[in-house]
Amino acid sequence: MRYLVTNQPALFDNSNIEELYDYHIISPQECLRRIDSLTLIGLDTETKGFDPYTKSLLCFQLGDKDNQYVVDMTVDIQLFKNFLEDTKRTFILHNAKFDLRFFLHLRIVITNVFDTYLAEKILYLGYPPGVHEMSLKACCERYLNVTLDKEIRGVIHREGLSARVIKYAADDVKYIVELYAEQMKALAEKDLIKAIEVENKFVVVLAYIEYSGIKLDIQKWKDKMATDKAAFDKAKETLDTWVLQNADDEFISQDLQGDLFLGYSPKKCGISWSSPKQVIPLFESLGFNLIVKDKKTGILKKSVEAKVIEPQLKISPLASLYLDYKQAEKVISTYGQTFLDQINPVSGRIHTQYNQLMDTTRLSSGGKNKDTGEEYINLQNIPSDEITRACFVSSPGHVLIDCDYTAQEDLIFTELSKETKLIEFYNSKEKRDGHSFVAKMCFPKDLDGVPELEVKGKFPKLRSDAKKAKFAIHYGGNGSTIARNLSLPLELGNAIEKSYLTSFPGIHNYFKQVKKEAWERGYILLSPITKHKHYIYNWKELQDTQKSMDQTFWELYRTEKQLDSPLFKNELKPMVTQFVQQKGSIERHAMNYPVQGSSAIMTKVAGVFFFNYLKQNNLLFKVWICNAVHDELLVEAPEDIKDSVANALQWSMEYAGTIFCKVVKLKAVPEMATYWIH
DNA sequence: ATCTGTAGCGCC
DNA sequence: AAAGGGCGCTACAGAT
Numbered sequence: 001m002r003y004l005v006t007n008q009p010a011l012f013d014n015s016n017i018e019e020l021y022d023y024h025i026i027s028p029q030e031c032l033r034r035i036d037s038l039t040l041i042g043l044d045t046e047t048k049g050f051d052p053y054t055k056s057l058l059c060f061q062l063g064d065k066d067n068q069y070v071v072d073m074t075v076d077i078q079l080f081k082n083f084l085e086d087t088k089r090t091f092i093l094h095n096a097k098f099d100l101r102f103f104l105h106l107r108i109v110i111t112n113v114f115d116t117y118l119a120e121k122i123l124y125l126g127y128p129p130g131v132h133e134m135s136l137k138a139c140c141e142r143y144l145n146v147t148l149d150k151e152i153r154g155v156i157h158r159e160g161l162s163a164r165v166i167k168y169a170a171d172d173v174k175y176i177v178e179l180y181a182e183q184m185k186a187l188a189e190k191d192l193i194k195a196i197e198v199e200n201k202f203v204v205v206l207a208y209i210e211y212s213g214i215k216l217d218i219q220k221w222k223d224k225m226a227t228d229k230a231a232f233d234k235a236k237e238t239l240d241t242w243v244l245q246n247a248d249d250e251f252i253s254q255d256l257q258g259d260l261f262l263g264y265s266p267k268k269c270g271i272s273w274s275s276p277k278q279v280i281p282l283f284e285s286l287g288f289n290l291i292v293k294d295k296k297t298g299i300l301k302k303s304v305e306a307k308v309i310e311p312q313l314k315i316s317p318l319a320s321l322y323l324d325y326k327q328a329e330k331v332i333s334t335y336g337q338t339f340l341d342q343i344n345p346v347s348g349r350i351h352t353q354y355n356q357l358m359d360t361t362r363l364s365s366g367g368k369n370k371d372t373g374e375e376y377i378n379l380q381n382i383p384s385d386e387i388t389r390a391c392f393v394s395s396p397g398h399v400l401i402d403c404d405y406t407a408q409e410d411l412i413f414t415e416l417s418k419e420t421k422l423i424e425f426y427n428s429k430e431k432r433d434g435h436s437f438v439a440k441m442c443f444p445k446d447l448d449g450v451p452e453l454e455v456k457g458k459f460p461k462l463r464s465d466a467k468k469a470k471f472a473i474h475y476g477g478n479g480s481t482i483a484r485n486l487s488l489p490l491e492l493g494n495a496i497e498k499s500y501l502t503s504f505p506g507i508h509n510y511f512k513q514v515k516k517e518a519w520e521r522g523y524i525l526l527s528p529i530t531k532h533k534h535y536i537y538n539w540k541e542l543q544d545t546q547k548s549m550d551q552t553f554w555e556l557y558r559t560e561k562q563l564d565s566p567l568f569k570n571e572l573k574p575m576v577t578q579f580v581q582q583k584g585s586i587e588r589h590a591m592n593y594p595v596q597g598s599s600a601i602m603t604k605v606a607g608v609f610f611f612n613y614l615k616q617n618n619l620l621f622k623v624w625i626c627n628a629v630h631d632e633l634l635v636e637a638p639e640d641i642k643d644s645v646a647n648a649l650q651w652s653m654e655y656a657g658t659i660f661c662k663v664v665k666l667k668a669v670p671e672m673a674t675y676w677i678h
Numbered sequence: 679a680t681c682t683g684t685a686g687c688g689c690c
Numbered sequence: 691a692a693a694g695g696g697c698g699c700t701a702c703a704g705a706t
Contacts, residue, residue: 274701276685293693305686330687333700358697362690366698378698381689409690477694485694580691592695596690600696630690630696681706690696 001067002170004161005031007074012161023166028075032083035062035069040180042068042173043084043091043110045099046156050374052105052211053346058156060099061169064177068170072161077106087112092180094136094172096200097356100207109620111204116176118199119183121357122192126523126535140175143182148172195532199356202604205611205625206354206363212624212636213349214379216339217675220391225336232328239321240269243282246318251282273325279304286316311487335383342377352376354628360593361532362600363628380629384678392626392676399642402678403649403670404632405603405657407434412598413474415661416528419506426664439466441503442496469496473507474595476588511591518590519583526597529660534593536586545579602660603631606668609652610635619645627676634676646670 002023004012009025026034035041042063049055060077062069071080084091084103089112093099096115103110120139124132133139140146149168156165187193243251244267253270271278280290280302288309290302306323313319342350353376355364366378382388394400405411414422425437436455439462440447446462447455455463465486472481483493501508518524522539526532536542557576560568607628614620623645627634633653637645650670657666671677 272702274686275703276701277703303685326686327688330700334688334698338699355697360696362696364697375699378689381687381698383688404690472694475694475696479693481694576691581693584692588693588695596696599690632690679706681704683702683704685702686700688697688699 002166003031003034003067003069004166005069005071005075008072023070023163023170026069028071028079031062031069031071032079034067035083038064039089040064040177041089041091042176043093043099043113044169044172044176045102046169047102048157050098050369050372051344051351052102053344053351057102057106059161059169061173063170063173065174068174070161070166070169077108081108084108084110090114092116092176094139094176096203097207097210100204101211104207104211107621109204109615111201111615113204114180114196114200115203116179116183118203118356119180119187119196122196122199122532123183123186123190124535124537125357125361125533126359127537131537136172136176136179139179139183143179144175146175148175190533191531192533194530195527198530198532198601198604198608201608203356205604205607206356206628208611208620209607209625209628210351210353212626213344213347213351214626214634215349215393215395215636216343217391217393218340218343220393221339224387224391225332228328228332228336232325232332235321235325235328236273239271239273239318239325242318242321243269243271247282248285251285273322274329276304279322283309283318283322286318288312288315288319331383335388338375339377342375350377350379352379359534360597360600361526361604362596362630379627389678390675394636394674397639398636399639399672399674400626400676401635401637401642401646401649401670401672402632402676403635403646403653403668404629404678405599405653406667406669408599408602408631408666409474409595410434411657411661411664411666412602413595414664416594416598417504417507417510418663419504419510421504422506423663435463435467435470438470438500439463442466442469442499444499444503465496469500473497473500474592476591514590514594515587518586524586524590524593526594527601527660529598530601532597532601534589534597538582542579542582542586545575549576549579598660599631602656602666603628603633603653605659606653606656607633609656610649613648613652617648629678632678634678642672646672 004023004025005028006012006025007027012025043061045060046058047055048058057073057077059070059072062071071077083089085108091110091112092114094115095117096113100110100113116136116139117134120134124134137148137150140148148171151168155162156169159165187196251270252267271282273279283290283304284302289312290304290308291300292303292308293300304322306326309319309323339350342352344351352365353367355367358364363380364378365380366376368375382392392400411426414426421441425432425434431453433452433456436452439455439459440450440452443462443466447459450458468485469482472478472485479494479497480490481493482488482496483490486493514524518536522536524534524536526534557568557572560572607625610625610633614623619641622638623641624636625633626636633649635645635649650668653668654666657668
């Protein structure tokens with residue numbers, strides 16, 4: 001049965017409509033009486049837009065399969081506050097973050113939610129965009145064979161709470177409880193109950209983070225923009241001048257505009273510096289080697305990216321001028337006016353949006369709403385120089401508290417691999433130097449007998465090489481990667497990899513184990529604690545391909561290779577290449593994803609602990625959570641309670657650390673200032 | 679004029 | 691028989 005909950009029954013009291021569309025009109029008090037016994041409740045809202053500060057609710061809907069209640073805005077929503085905040089009830093929503101922001105704006109904090117959108121993402125984590133639809137409509141069709149009419153979104157703004165709008169609004173909560181039940185079965189089968197619990201708890205925090213927003217000092221930002229623009233103009237000018245004075249004629253053009261007035265044609269630089277296509281010939285003419293292998297396709301190509309040019313800086317002064325230009329260009333384009341445009345007119349703050357579940361369970365930030373065209377900035381790649389960070393400030397009477405984990409991924413890696421030398425290193429009471437420690441493992445002969453703390457002074461090159469080598473290996477690289485990154489011969493790269501894996505047998509075994517498991521199971525276990533999983537979406541297909549590569553296949557392969565036949569070139573070789581690339585990619589993911597994923601989940605759990613602290617101490621809407629950047633939380637607190645809030649933040653993060661790391665201890669140190677220190 | 683893919687680079 | 695993880699945004703370049 002459908003109900004319209006309203007304080008103005010006269011407007012809707014039309015018996016014909018009631019017959020036609022089958023709904024009853026009741027008062028909010030009557031509604032509350034009827035829903036009092038419910039413990040699993042579908043919840044949804046219809047709103048006038050996406051931003052709770054500038055747009056308002058049109059209605060909200062509660063209910064289950066038997067009864068649905070559409071509450072219009074003649075009703076004082078605060079009458080429902082106790083009901084909605086009751087933690088003994090579970091509210092089931094699809095993409096809860098959206099609705100929760102609107103309730104937060106009304107100071108209604110719903111904490112016990114089950115998000116069917118997140119559940120579907122958890123069940124199919126790893127599937128590329130578009131391969132597995134996550135919408136409520138798609139889920140209802142998939143699990144319940146029910147087709148929802150989503151046209152309501154457009155209709156409700158035109159005709160308000162008409163009878164058919166009430167029907168469709170009610171439908172959005174009518175089926176979701178059954179959807180929840182079906183998803184729970186699937187989650188239990190895949191051992192994902194713990195994982196969805198974490199995400200359901202965190203979505204409440206994430207809604208609060210988005211609602212909190214962050215304050216940007218407009219004048220500081222404008223000053224920075226002016227400085228950046230001047231630096232960019234100067235960098236461009238310097239490049240142009242260099243070309244006019246040093247480059248071949250083919251890179252210099254006649255300025256035809258000037259011709260008219262001056263009577264002659266002044267020369268000007270003919271290169272658009274933002275166009276790699278135009279810059280590549282210039283660098284080649286100067287003797288740079290720009291040939292690299294494409295990461296995705298493996299095809300050789302030319303590139304002027306920083307990591308290609310940096311090792312060749314000595315060839316021409318143009319190289320460092322160009323890198324300066326690229327940096328200046330990035331700063332003025334990505335970190336400029338768009339930030340000012342996104343300051344909310346009501347809150348005066350920037351409220352960006354976050355995606356809660358990327359392939360490794362990390363958050364991402366930014367994006368664009370395809371329906372409205374609204375754009376959001378990425379708050380996770382703000383340049384870390386102090387001038388830029390100083391533009392993000394606390395409100396008067398408040399401070400910003402930044403807290404990040406020290407070496408979060410290294411410690412998670414130690415926990416997962418159980419490498420005894422790493423455990424010992426991180427638990428050591430003496431003063432240690434991590435990169436020197438690793439250097440001694442990478443270069444056991446060169447550094448034999450050299451005390452760890454003397455490596456930095458005596459062998460700085462080996463130390464920095466070891467740092468890069470460790471980085472490469474932990475991300476799934478190998479000897480050839482190391483050789484390329486350190487500009488060493490392949491044999492040396494291989495030797496470093498071998499030394500590293502021999503010195504750390506626990507790491508070697510761990511890598512072998514996770515690669516094998518991923519391939520056997522069809523998923524990568526992201527956390528042994530929460531059991532989040534990254535599914536290899538085309539695993540069955542890959543298995544079939546592998547099966548087809550039997551002895552007969554390889555005999556054919558060798559024969560055709562000898563002949564260099566069209567069959568080999570057009571079919572066999574591409575097939576093998578694609579298979580080997582995909583398998584290699586999965587194995588690298590298997591080595592890295594659990595580290596990245598466990599870290600991300602740890603930070604989410606820390607966020608949940610901190611949010612609970614705020615709630616229990618009546619500090620919600622007094623203390624804000626402004627940003628989350630993978631291993632870091634940024635909080636804004638009133639000056640007079642800053643120390644206790646900082647302590648709680650530190651405790652939340654370190655306690656979350658103890659859940660995921662048993663053999664080593666995570667540290668998180670808060671720092672406070674009137675701007676974003678990090 | 680608008681869309682799509684690529685190259686490059688900011689953060690962790 | 692390939693060969694460093696995750697993201698999002700901007701410019702260019704080519705297609706429609």
